[in-house]
Amino acid sequence: MSVSTAAIDPSVCAPLPVLGQDVTVPLVTGGEVTYAALDYAASAPALQRVWDDVAAYAPYYGSVHRGAGYLSQLSTDLFENSRRTVAEFLGCRAEDQVVFTRSTTDSLNLLAAAIPANCQVFVYETEHHASLLPWRDAQVTYLNAPRTPGQAVESLERALADRDPYGPALVCVTGASNVTGELWPVKELAAAAHAHGARIVLDAAQLAPHHPVDIAELDVDWVAFSGHKLYAPFGSGVLAGRADWLQAAEPYLAGGGASRKVARRADGGVDVDWHTTAARHEAGSPNVIGVYSIASACKALTEAGFDNLVAREQELVRRVREGLAQVPEVQVLSLFGDDAPRVGVISFVVRGWNSSHFAAALSAEYGIGVRDGLFCAHPLVRTLLGSDPQDPGECGAPEAEPGERSLNAIRVSFGAGTPDEHIDRFLRAVTELVREGAQWKYRTEDGRCVPDRGTAAQV
Numbered sequence: 001m002s003v004s005t006a007a008i009d010p011s012v013c014a015p016l017p018v019l020g021q022d023v024t025v026p027l028v029t030g031g032e033v034t035y036a037a038l039d040y041a042a043s044a045p046a047l048q049r050v051w052d053d054v055a056a057y058a059p060y061y062g063s064v065h066r067g068a069g070y071l072s073q074l075s076t077d078l079f080e081n082s083r084r085t086v087a088e089f090l091g092c093r094a095e096d097q098v099v100f101t102r103s104t105t106d107s108l109n110l111l112a113a114a115i116p117a118n119c120q121v122f123v124y125e126t127e128h129h130a131s132l133l134p135w136r137d138a139q140v141t142y143l144n145a146p147r148t149p150g151q152a153v154e155s156l157e158r159a160l161a162d163r164d165p166y167g168p169a170l171v172c173v174t175g176a177s178n179v180t181g182e183l184w185p186v187k188e189l190a191a192a193a194h195a196h197g198a199r200i201v202l203d204a205a206q207l208a209p210h211h212p213v214d215i216a217e218l219d220v221d222w223v224a225f226s227g228h229k230l231y232a233p234f235g236s237g238v239l240a241g242r243a244d245w246l247q248a249a250e251p252y253l254a255g256g257g258a259s260r261k262v263a264r265r266a267d268g269g270v271d272v273d274w275h276t277t278a279a280r281h282e283a284g285s286p287n288v289i290g291v292y293s294i295a296s297a298c299k300a301l302t303e304a305g306f307d308n309l310v311a312r313e314q315e316l317v318r319r320v321r322e323g324l325a326q327v328p329e330v331q332v333l334s335l336f337g338d339d340a341p342r343v344g345v346i347s348f349v350v351r352g353w354n355s356s357h358f359a360a361a362l363s364a365e366y367g368i369g370v371r372d373g374l375f376c377a378h379p380l381v382r383t384l385l386g387s388d389p390q391d392p393g394e395c396g397a398p399e400a401e402p403g404e405r406s407l408n409a410i411r412v413s414f415g416a417g418t419p420d421e422h423i424d425r426f427l428r429a430v431t432e433l434v435r436e437g438a439q440w441k442y443r444t445e446d447g448r449c450v451p452d453r454g455t456a457a458q459v
Contacts, residue, residue: 013308016300017048018231018417025367028440028451033367036422040229041178041345041413042371044209046293047231053296054234054289064288065257065279079288082295083278089298090223090240091214097243099278100236100291104205105130107224107239108172110281111201112138114249119168122159122198124152125379126179126335131172131203131224132379138170145383148336149185153192160196169198175207179377179384179411181317181345182336183211190219201241205229209415210313210343212306215241227290231416232297236290239281247276251283258283301416309416313344316414316423320346323427329353329434333384333409344418347375347411349385350434355408356449361438364451366429368422371411381409 024032037045057078062071064079083098092098101107112134115121121135124143132142141159146152156171163169171193176183186202193200201222204213208225215223222241227234251258251274258280261273274280301309321338324330329351334340350358359372374381387407412426441452 013305013312015312015419016231016304016309016416018045019048019051020045021417021419027367028364028453036366036368036425038412038414038418038422038426039369039371040209040415040418041206041375041411043228044231044415045417046233047297047300047417049300050232050293050296054293057289057292061288064286075288078292079286082291085295085298086238087240089213089302090208090238091216092240093216095243096215096241097246097278098238098240099246099281100286100294101224101239101281102235102287103130103228103237104128104203104224104226105134105237107237108201108203109134110239110252111170111222111224111245112136113252114245114281115170116168116245116248118165119170120163121170121172122156123172124174125383126177127172127174127377127380128178128203128205129376129378130205131174131201132377135172145335145380149188149340153185153188156189157192157196160193160198166197169193169196171198171200172203173200174203174205175213176204176210176343176345177335177377177380178206178345179347179375179380179409180334180336180340181206181342181347181413182334182340183207183342186220187218190221194219199242206343206345211310227294227297230294230297231300232290232293234287234290234293236287236294238294243276246278246281250274252281253283255283257286304416313415313418316418316420317342317344317346319423320344320412320414320427323423324348324430327431327434330430333381335380335384344414345411346413347381347384347409349409350430353433354449355410356444357438357442358433359410360442360449360451361433361440362426362429364442365433365439366425368426368429370426371413373408375409375411382407385409 023035025035026032060071060074062075064076087098101110108131119138121138121140126145143155146155173189174184175186190200199221202220204223204225207213209230224239227236258274259272260275263271265271324332331349333347355372359370362368362370442449443452
């Protein structure tokens, strides 16, 4: 998969309006500043368009699928039209199903519950925990971190060729790393999987907000992603793709909506006829507003011109990488090297700094929100840092004191709503912190590095 900006002028594409773009936050050194949200990889700010669409619908909110009233019927139409919007956004094939879930994690756990008996699962150690951990009831082969896209394809081909016994198999792979932002060779991996009789699911949590995803073009069997990373709040996700395994599996949750007919038997038991549509795995009252927000975000990105958004983001990626390269103490983390295509997710460490201390100073002294830790991708970050797999360190919970080396990294991430000023401020802050040090004292409290409010004097 590649990122192309040919024949597109990033200057014609302004940042998309997002909620919170005018929020001010206090600085520990005094005064306030407009908050620079540079943690898109965790949760992207909601698009203003999405919020407006949801607000316009809210007075008409009603139960779906079984209500006779006008609002219920309107909500049902909105819910099912949202399913069609998402299918179009993902380039789904005619026979594919779109199942609404709570998140990427929920989507992949649903698929894990639906895989056939004796299915072998192949997953790289580089995955986010959402795609690394759900396969507890399967025979799992964890593949070592590849150092080139070609190596990723080769190692998968070898593993699939060597599997015994030869039966159902599933490959799970990310589209864009939540640690390095690097794009994975999804189309080539899908071809390798299919050549060896396996299926493939794409974790698009970090890809879909930054780059068009086309199921048919990539030839993947399923795609999973979360609304909260796609500029859509309210806790919904998507699993889209082939229907057969989903139709054959027991419902993910048992309850109303998943059942088509329930009848008592003469022996006192219950017979259930389950739906074979996406409803089979959508038991209970669905998150209509969350689903609608995803559909609204899909429309907003499409109508804004996704190619233009990609081009502008690539310009921001270039500026951040070039700016960080000017600071010798900064080491950017990468699997595939400097020339690898990537989205707006960049992780780094700073020589002589505890990562949590650095992130805390960015927030307290510059009003910049980034993330530090292992990013729910512990094996990958430890591999990139060259640490032992058994070394301590947790997501967002550093064990080193300010100024001490930590096993965590710092992640800056951005996207369609990021203003140029946020990038400029971030690069200036990194340079000043490295050259001049923090202006305030910090301490560790409840596993987090925080400003020492009891110390008025600067250091």
